[in-house]
Amino acid sequence: MKKIIHISLAALGLLLIAGNTVTAKEDIASLRGTEDLSGASLKPIKQKVVSQEGGFERSYKQQPPMVPHKVDKYKITLKNNGCMKCHSKKNHKKEKSPMVGESHFLSRDGKKLQKVSSRRYFCNQCHAVQVDANPLVKNDFDGLK
Amino acid sequence: MTSGQKKGTFSVLVIGIILGIILWGSFNWALAITNTEEFCISCHEMRDSPYEDLQETIHFTNRTGIRATCPDCHVPKEWIHKIVRKIKASKELYHHFIVKDLDTVEKFEAKKLQLAQNVWKTMKETDSRECRNCHHFDSMDFERQESRSADRHEEAIEKGYTCIDCHKGIAHSLPEGYDPGDDAPGGEDEG
Numbered sequence: 001m002k003k004i005i006h007i008s009l010a011a012l013g014l015l016l017i018a019g020n021t022v023t024a025k026e027d028i029a030s031l032r033g034t035e036d037l038s039g040a041s042l043k044p045i046k047q048k049v050v051s052q053e054g055g056f057e058r059s060y061k062q063q064p065p066m067v068p069h070k071v072d073k074y075k076i077t078l079k080n081n082g083c084m085k086c087h088s089k090k091n092h093k094k095e096k097s098p099m100v101g102e103s104h105f106l107s108r109d110g111k112k113l114q115k116v117s118s119r120r121y122f123c124n125q126c127h128a129v130q131v132d133a134n135p136l137v138k139n140d141f142d143g144l145k
Numbered sequence: 146m147t148s149g150q151k152k153g154t155f156s157v158l159v160i161g162i163i164l165g166i167i168l169w170g171s172f173n174w175a176l177a178i179t180n181t182e183e184f185c186i187s188c189h190e191m192r193d194s195p196y197e198d199l200q201e202t203i204h205f206t207n208r209t210g211i212r213a214t215c216p217d218c219h220v221p222k223e224w225i226h227k228i229v230r231k232i233k234a235s236k237e238l239y240h241h242f243i244v245k246d247l248d249t250v251e252k253f254e255a256k257k258l259q260l261a262q263n264v265w266k267t268m269k270e271t272d273s274r275e276c277r278n279c280h281h282f283d284s285m286d287f288e289r290q291e292s293r294s295a296d297r298h299e300e301a302i303e304k305g306y307t308c309i310d311c312h313k314g315i316a317h318s319l320p321e322g323y324d325p326g327d328d329a330p331g332g333e334d335e336g
Contacts, residue, residue: 088326
């Protein structure tokens, strides 16, 4: 008898969980909208890259600065790095652009290098262009002032 | 002058004119044919490397749907310069048919720096003549350019820089061995 009660309690519990999941599923607002899971996701809206003179303010001290201009004409390949056209040690003054950070000239053992370290070579791994997009979810993050 | 002589002179003249039209016509026709992108990429050297490169740049596809083809940048528009370039092109034929030192993409890549430097040197010497077939400082509205572009263009006018001084690798990818970070704009070692 005890066993039967246990089993039916377990079954009831399972039912409840299952029922809850069903209701919960209906409550969740997905970023996919009403698009079916098996369908293709919505095409993102095309946005223009924002150009801002003087650059964007950082949200926290160690943040890699965001790119305040278009970059489509500058290519980073294994052979050469188009960003260096303006941001290299030699050219940045003339181009009135910020120089690659000093930290980028250190090898991983902390040795100073003449050229940008290969681990910092691919600028767009950390530095991204910005578009004037609305955040997908509400975000209360307040930058360090 | 007898009537026979008259007839002779007349027929020589007519034949001359007809021959002239045919010869001059076919000469110009040949010039026009060899001045098409289709002709350029009929050789695999051009098709497999520089043309592939071009397709990723703004001179191939862009907002306004204008395309610059090979001859637009590499063959002068003025007649005399065009003929000089056409004669120089015999060197390209020599390398294609006899030397064959660019017949694979790898060989092309290995020589790309030297080839690029040749073109850059020519463009510098001609004050970027082929660029200026389409792009003129007079037609630039600095108000509509990004501020950094406008500033640099004004400086270029003032100091007499030429397009290729700054705009290298805009229609093809930059060659290995060229470091944009070492090439001071304006072609001089300033800054």
